[in-house]
Amino acid sequence: MGRPDLIAGLASDTAPQASQDGPLPMIVGPARPDPRVLARMAEPARPLTDDAFIAEFAGCLRSLRLIAGAPQALACIVPGTGTIALESVAVSLLAPGRRVLVLSAGWWGDVWHDICVSCGFRADRLSLDIGADWDLGLLADTLAAGRHQAVLVTHVESSTGCRADIAAIAQVARSQEALCLVDGIAALGAERVALEQWEVDAYVASPQKALAAPAGLALTLLSDRAGELLAKRSWRAPSFSQDLARWLPVMQAMREGRFSYFQTPAGNLIAGLATALDLILGEGTGARAERHRRLRRRLHAGLAGLGIKPLVTSELISSNAITACWLPPNWTAASLVSALAEAGVLVQTGTHPAAGTATFRIGHLGNVSEADIDRTLDALGLVIGAA
Numbered sequence: 415m416g417r418p419d420l421i422a423g424l425a426s427d428t429a430p431q432a433s434q435d436g437p438l439p440m441i442v443g444p445a446r447p448d449p450r451v452l453a454r455m456a457e458p459a460r461p462l463t464d465d466a467f468i469a470e471f472a473g474c475l476r477s478l479r480l481i482a483g484a485p486q487a488l489a490c491i492v493p494g495t496g497t498i499a500l501e502s503v504a505v506s507l508l509a510p511g512r513r514v515l516v517l518s519a520g521w522w523g524d525v526w527h528d529i530c531v532s533c534g535f536r537a538d539r540l541s542l543d544i545g546a547d548w549d550l551g552l553l554a555d556t557l558a559a560g561r562h563q564a565v566l567v568t569h570v571e572s573s574t575g576c577r578a579d580i581a582a583i584a585q586v587a588r589s590q591e592a593l594c595l596v597d598g599i600a601a602l603g604a605e606r607v608a609l610e611q612w613e614v615d616a617y618v619a620s621p622q623k624a625l626a627a628p629a630g631l632a633l634t635l636l637s638d639r640a641g642e643l644l645a646k647r648s649w650r651a652p653s654f655s656q657d658l659a660r661w662l663p664v665m666q667a668m669r670e671g672r673f674s675y676f677q678t679p680a681g682n683l684i685a686g687l688a689t690a691l692d693l694i695l696g697e698g699t700g701a702r703a704e705r706h707r708r709l710r711r712r713l714h715a716g717l718a719g720l721g722i723k724p725l726v727t728s729e730l731i732s733s734n735a736i737t738a739c740w741l742p743p744n745w746t747a748a749s750l751v752s753a754l755a756e757a758g759v760l761v762q763t764g765t766h767p768a769a770g771t772a773t774f775r776i777g778h779l780g781n782v783s784e785a786d787i788d789r790t791l792d793a794l795g796l797v798i799g800a801a
């Protein structure tokens with residue numbers, strides 16, 4: 415894969431690395447791609463009908479299924495963003511007139527609720543307290559009472575760093591004959607994901623988070639049940655360009671080595687994604703999730719030493735990709751972020767709808783190393799010690 419002259423010197427080293435210019439971005443994406451990913455993106459785009467392009471596209475579909483623990487799933491890779499993928503799942507699978515239940519643990523849960531409302535669906539919302547886990551009994555009762563068509567849930571909520579137990583939530587959804595649709599944008603590439611075992615109907619990802627690939631693609635994995643619904647749906651989706659029923663035949667053709675067109679695929683992004691996904695499979699999805707868990711534990715131990723408290727403290731629901739923290743005394747989020755930037759480390763202000771201004775966020779997803787965690791902790795210690 416790739417032009418040897420562009421990737422010379424890197425080819426023998428398969429462990430994912432991050433490009434290393436400028437301050438250290440400990441943010442919730444875009445993650446720093448490996449230099450081999452950047453090199454592939456700089457290649458002239460191939461003609462879309464070229465066999466080599468189709469093979470690379472099919473390879474991306476396959477890698478995505480493997481990374482999501484769903485070798486048989488229907489994978490879709492289309493131009494867009496994670497948000498576009500969330501909207502496409504809603505407009506493609508939700509039935510007008512039926513109620514849906516959105517589980518919101520913060521900013522992104524609220525966004526998915528807004529998406530449903532904007533698209534005209536009848537969306538109810540259950541909200542989660544910061545630091546708490548979902549009450550499965552309450553979920554079952556709510557679904558039974560509301561006869562919802564689907565449960566929409568965020569795997570890792572980036573505004574709090576809370577991870578939902580998708581296996582358990584999908585089981586409750588199934589017991590109430592509801593679809594389980596998951597925003598996995600901040601999870602895939604950092605957490606253990608086993609969609610087939612969990613029987614999730616739709617799972618959305620975005621390349622620039624823990625997959626450490628270029629932004630600009632909407633990634634979706636669908637179960638057979640979701641595929642059948644798309645094929646048999648009796649209503650018209652309230653979108654043309656984002657209707658997954660129009661995209662699936664294209665994906666199926668590409669998987670079988672034939673070109674098919676609905677909208678122009680993003681050639682250079684596919685090349686970058688192919689390389690990023692190869693690197694993930696080279697590292698091993700289990701090893702990668704374990705690396706992210708180790709990094710989170712190292713960060714949390716260091717934060718405790720500095721007296722800084724994460725919003726989510728229970729191991730069981732702590733994201734391995736993102737840590738949102740309460741601000742140390744006498745700091746605003748903006749002042750802490752700019753002081754850390756001066757010390758060479760980029761973190762982000764909080765985004766939780768209620769607690770955002772009292773929090774800041776550290777992203778530790780993608781090709782982050784232990785040295786990056788230590789550099790972040792050193793900078794934090796220096797900055798708040800000096801205040």
Ligand SMILES: *Cc1c(COP(=O)(O)O)cnc(C)c1O
Pocket residue numbers: 442443495496497498522568570571572597598599600620623
């Ligand atoms: C980043 C993020 C999104 C939005 O992804 P985009 O690619 O920026 O549209 C949605 N949900 C979660 C949980 C995220 O972290």
